[in-house]
Amino acid sequence: MDISYNKILLVEDDIKLASLTSEYLKESGFNVEHIEDGDKVIDKFNQFRPxxxxxxxxxxxxxxxTLCxxxxxxxxxxxLMLTARNEAFDQVLGLEFGADDYVIKPVEPRVLLARIKALMRRISLSPKKSEQITFGELEINLDARRVSLQEKEVIVSSHEFDLLLYLAQNPGKILSRDxxxxxxxxxxxxxxxxSxxxxxxxxxxKLGDDAEEPFRIKTIWGKGYLFIASAWSNC
Known part of the structure; x- marks a missing residue:
């Protein structure tokens, strides 16, 4: 997918809020498309490619x-998920469904802009030359921010990519939560x-690890997580 780093798809059924948010983001240099009907989001996404x-x-x-x-x-x-203050938003469930971040409505424009810029920064800071990390049949392409296993692309969120990359850049080293x-x-x-x-x-x-006894990304109890470099061959 071709990426333009300023394209935002806003999915919001509050027309007034959507209008104010769109105008603020456009004034900040973003190309914004708005849609309010959940049933039409996927088609709009494929057309706009945000x-x-x-x-x-x-x-x-x-x-x-469901859309996430x-x-x-x-x-x-x-x-980026939007949730009203009185909604029972389950952060863990949102992360499991693939959300990278969430903001509580009513949205403070400057806070929203800061969150957007932080997320955009993750996908716009590409290396000057093509770089790829390979462990057996696992490939992590830094330029495209793409992960593949056995030559099949694995769809990961922005934060999942950054987490996997950091683990893969430190194979054999226990990384603590801190x-x-x-x-x-x-x-x-x-x-x-x-999170x-x-x-x-x-x-x-997503990467075919054993949930009960993980052998590719191990949990070292009381210490942190360990990426096993030798576990990605013959997947």
Missing amino acids: SLVILDIMLPGKDGM KELRNIFSGPI QLFLKLYNRPYDGFDR IDVRISQLRK
Whole structure:
């Protein structure tokens, strides 16, 4: 998929909020397309080919969680969820469905813009020359931010890609949650946030690791996670 790093698809059924958000983002240099009907999002996505999707949870037609899961089958870029303050948004469930981040409505424009820029930064900072990391039948392409196993593309979220890349860049080294949070989120681990655990679980599922006894991305209890370089041959 060709990527233009300023294209945002806004999925929001609150017309006033969508209009204000679209105008603010356009003034900030983004190309924004808005849609309010959940049943039409996939078609609109395929036509517009955005680099980031802002997705409300409560929508007419398909809800945001369902759409997030469907988009993850065809889209590896960032997905930012919108949730009203009184909605029972399950952060873990959102991460499992493929969301990269979420913002609570009513949205403070500057906060939304900061979150968008942080997510965009992850996909726009490509190496100057093509780089690829290979372990057996696992290939991680840094330029395209693409993962493949046995020559088949594995669709991962932006944060899942960054997590896998960091693990693969440190094979045989135990990486603690503190290290992972500082590297990926620029903040220390607070002892409660489960986002790294959820994303590790999702990576294992997508990369054919054993959920009960993982042998590719191991959990070292009380210490952290370990990427096994020799576990990717003869997958």
